[in-house]
Amino acid sequence: MVNGKKIIGILGAVGSGKSTAARLFGELGCAVIDADRIAHAMLDTEEVKQELAAEFGNGIFDEQGEVDRKSLGDKVFNDPQKVQAINAIIHPRVMEEVETRIADRSRKEEVRAIVLDIPLLAEVGWHERCDSLVFVKCDEKIRRDRTHKRHGGRDIEAKKREKFQISLDKKAKIADYILVNNSEVSALADQVQRVFTGIIN
Ligand SMILES: CC(C)(COP(=O)(O)OP(=O)(O)OC[C@H]1O[C@@H](n2cnc3c(N)ncnc32)[C@H](O)[C@@H]1O)[C@@H](O)C(=O)NCCC(=O)NCCS
Ligand SMILES: Nc1ncnc2c1ncn2[C@@H]1O[C@H](COP(=O)(O)OP(=O)(O)OP(=O)(O)O)[C@@H](O)[C@H]1O
Numbered sequence: 182m183v184n185g186k187k188i189i190g191i192l193g194a195v196g197s198g199k200s201t202a203a204r205l206f207g208e209l210g211c212a213v214i215d216a217d218r219i220a221h222a223m224l225d226t227e228e229v230k231q232e233l234a235a236e237f238g239n240g241i242f243d244e245q246g247e248v249d250r251k252s253l254g255d256k257v258f259n260d261p262q263k264v265q266a267i268n269a270i271i272h273p274r275v276m277e278e279v280e281t282r283i284a285d286r287s288r289k290e291e292v293r294a295i296v297l298d299i300p301l302l303a304e305v306g307w308h309e310r311c312d313s314l315v316f317v318k319c320d321e322k323i324r325r326d327r328t329h330k331r332h333g334g335r336d337i338e339a340k341k342r343e344k345f346q347i348s349l350d351k352k353a354k355i356a357d358y359i360l361v362n363n364s365e366v367s368a369l370a371d372q373v374q375r376v377f378t379g380i381i382n
Pocket of ligand 2: 193195196198199200201202217300328330362363364365369
């Protein structure tokens with residue numbers, strides 16, 4: 182709890198529907214903090230660009246001098262040391278911003294709870310700070326198809342990335358609630374409504 186607001190953490194595989202579930206919690210009056218979005222914004226800052234250039238070279242930038250996420254992803258996820266290096270550059274900054282946002286949102290009277298949509302929530306140890314953990318479950322084939330679409334037809338090689346994440350079994354085990362997201366969004370919305378009622382009461 183922060184300022185009387187419960188903290189809800191979302192867990193799940195790449196493309197399982199974490200952000201969609203978070204948005205549905207948002208529709209019920211929760212404040213949603215999206216770490217992927219914060220991490221992407223960090224890539225636009227000069228400070229981070231300089232650190233990334235020093236670590237990964239200038240091949241990760243496009244013609245406009247912006248970070249090309251595909252090139253960076255291709256470089257990083259083939260090498261555990263590089264994953265560690267990018268995490269060391271991005272994670273402290275992202276978590277500091279998450280902290281600021283939790284403090285800010287928790288002071289708002291209309292906010293009913295705070296939802297952390299942080300793909301690496303358990304990996305950075307922040308699951309400990311949550312009052313409730315919600316795992317979004319989705320079959321692998323459906324996840325891959327949806328992820329492919331979301332990245333504009335680009336294959337982000339989810340399997341490779343998941344090697345650097347805590348296993349789904351472990352995440353499901355630490356969760357207080359499981360949402361199944363194999364069908365339409367309205368079915369997920371019904372489950373979110375039920376789970377949120379359970380959490381808040
Ligand atoms: C390497 C980058 C540029 C690739 O960008 P891309 O557009 O291809 O992927 P996107 O950012 O949308 O991430 C999609 C998913 O990949 C997985 N993923 C991303 N970074 C990591 C990581 N460091 N370790 C394990 N999985 C990761 C997450 O499940 C994430 O939801 C980007 O993922 C990045 O900057 N990663 C480092 C920061 C980070 O850890 N972000 C995740 C949450 S803080
Ligand atoms: N029930 C559903 N029906 C159809 N499309 C869905 C459903 N749930 C999610 N999607 C779509 O699938 C894609 C992946 O969902 P979402 O971004 O919520 O997953 P995520 O777990 O947050 O992914 P990531 O790990 O990449 O951050 C999105 O384009 C989303 O709109």
